Amino acid sequence: MIDPKWKHDTVLLQEAVSALDVLAEGIYVDGTYGRGGHSALILEQLSVNGRLIVIDKDPVAIEHARARHADDPRVFVWHGSFRDFPEALSAAGVTDKVDGILLDLGVSSPQLDDAERGFSFMREGQLDMRMDTSRGDSAAQWLNRADEAEITDVLWRYGEERFSRQIAKEIVRSRVQHPLETTTQLAELIASVIRKREPGKNPATRSFQAIRIKVNQELDDVEACLQQTVDSLAPGGRLVVISFHSLEDRIVKHFLRDVSSPPRLPKGLPIMPEFAQPPMKILGKASRASDAEVDANVRSRSAIMRVGERTA
Incomplete structure (x- = not known):
């Protein structure tokens, strides 16, 4: 039986996992496990050959992940900051590029609701x-x-x-x-x-x-993590980030803008050289929780989700 402290309403659950466009045999990183809502839905779409690396700073969240997925060989649980996700991939024996990285930033409901924290x-x-x-x-x-x-x-x-x-x-x-x-x-x-x-x-x-x-060091962690995602994603791999306040979202927004924009080149070039193609593209507009979700979970009202895709 799951401890009541582990209960958590995952924000933008369906939307975030849908944005990952999960491949059955893909490799995915849930950089902010929390209480595993996103991870559980990702696992439903992975085959026996898929991999999921789950990361969290919180020892209680890690305890939950290990208890819940102890018998699932597809899952590797790593205690640490998502900024160090390449270390987690190395520890899991993953040498290939990954097909998706999900970051659900901020504080989880169990952390807020537990007075001891x-x-x-x-x-x-x-x-x-x-x-x-x-x-x-x-x-x-x-x-x-x-x-x-x-x-x-x-x-x-x-x-x-x-x-x-x-x-x-x-x-x-x-x-x-x-x-x-x-x-x-x-x-x-x-x-x-x-x-x-x-x-x-x-x-x-x-x-x-x-x-x-x-x-x-939340904003430092976000910046450090984002800078490493481009080199870690496979072509077509998705980056999905859910932010809960303007400072986080501004970092994500500016990062995606920068990595999806080609460098400034001299005017008059007949074609765009291959080296000048941006490494990522932005998918759609920023998304927010629906009115129904906000009514059911008031903490989702400030959530904003942005998605990028590795182009080559």
Whole structure:
């Protein structure tokens, strides 16, 4: 029986797997296993000769993947960041190019709903926020060590928080007597600083997002991963990325634009030389969750999916 903490509504499930255009004997990478919704649907379309490499930073997600797919020789489970997916392919003994890479970015519902993980300002818990709890500094450790300028920069750059300076100043002032330890402690501190609130939004929303991104190096991971996908995909292979906030989506959008655009060449060339052909093309427009999916799962409302295909 699956632990209730492992329950998760996979966003854009059918749409994402359909965009992969799964080949029965293909090789696929699910770089963000979560609770395995996308992986399960991919496996339904793979033959006995297909391969699926599943990756996740979260040790709990990895535990789930190993328990669920222990008897499936098609599946290789790897604990780590999707930015290092070539290492996972090597560990799995895969030397061929892959036919699809799927990234479902952001935090999973089990991570948000488990107070012990420290992702949510709505639940009392230790101020951790690490996706990989086996390594790195927690949010509390970073906040209690970083200087005011660094905290200000993170809150503004990753959370676009207008009150970043005031919040950082209060964190540095208050931690002298009361080091930050819990989610509610931080949320209450932020609420005491932000007097003018955005309608329908908790005042801690932007700061918690920014700190989570910093602690997990989320944007760095996305950029590093995307740069490696071109060389790893087989001709016709698909890259499918689901983002949940504008900072992630901007990185994905600009990457796909750059790798699908030919280089600037002198005017008057009669034909486009082969070396100047872009390595990928964008497939369709960005997709969002349907109204029905948003009604059923409010966390899908900010999801946006982009798809690219290796051309040669």
